[in-house]
Amino acid sequence: MLNILPEEIADELKQKGSSSARFFDHVSVLFTDFVDFTKAGERMTPQELVDELHTCFMAFDEIISKYGIEKIKTIGDAYLAVCGLPLADSEHAIKSARAALEIRQFMEDRNKQAGDKTFHVRIGIHSGSVVAGIVGVKKFAYDIWGDTVNTAARMEQNSEKGQDQYFAGNL
Numbered sequence: 001m002l003n004i005l006p007e008e009i010a011d012e013l014k015q016k017g018s019s020s021a022r023f024f025d026h027v028s029v030l031f032t033d034f035v036d037f038t039k040a041g042e043r044m045t046p047q048e049l050v051d052e053l054h055t056c057f058m059a060f061d062e063i064i065s066k067y068g069i070e071k072i073k074t075i076g077d078a079y080l081a082v083c084g085l086p087l088a089d090s091e092h093a094i095k096s097a098r099a100a101l102e103i104r105q106f107m108e109d110r111n112k113q114a115g116d117k118t119f120h121v122r123i124g125i126h127s128g129s130v131v132a133g134i135v136g137v138k139k140f141a142y143d144i145w146g147d148t149v150n151t152a153a154r155m156e157q158n159s160e161k162g163q164d165q166y167f168a169g170n171l
Helices: 007-016 037-042 046-066 092-117 147-157
Strands: 022-035 070-075 078-083 120-135 141-145
Touching: 022 037, 022 046, 022 092, 022 147, 046 070, 046 078, 046 092, 070 141, 078 092, 092 120, 120 147
Parallel strands: none
Antiparallel strands: 022 078, 022 120, 070 078, 120 141
16 A cells, blocks of 8 residues: 555554545645657657556656655656645755756656657646545545646746756745
């Protein structure tokens, strides 16, 4: 369960059989997406595509873990993570920005190494509040919702690949 849930939420599920949704006022949401992913995938075999996604997302997992950031999920070629929950962290914005810079550097290095067999990344970060909780019964998922999530996604969508366009919101 610790691979899909924050430790505190997994403990609550074990003890009570359920977990309550919570409001978190001060978090930073980090959202990444690969530019022209479909076109990149056309240059690769299915296995090469999945292997490259796995390589990139393993590196992202390692980077965010280093900063105490909680991975929420991957959605296709997008990666969603949040800092400041389930435990408050007064440095959520700083840690998210540092992680984003490392992710960007990893992808720049990866592009030098793998050329057109990898991807270019866009990153968006927004700080503010979210609601977090578990949804579903079969293959349940811990997820986050709110304007902060939506704004982080919009910042990613409107950023230039490899450029620094990070913050807005309540720091």
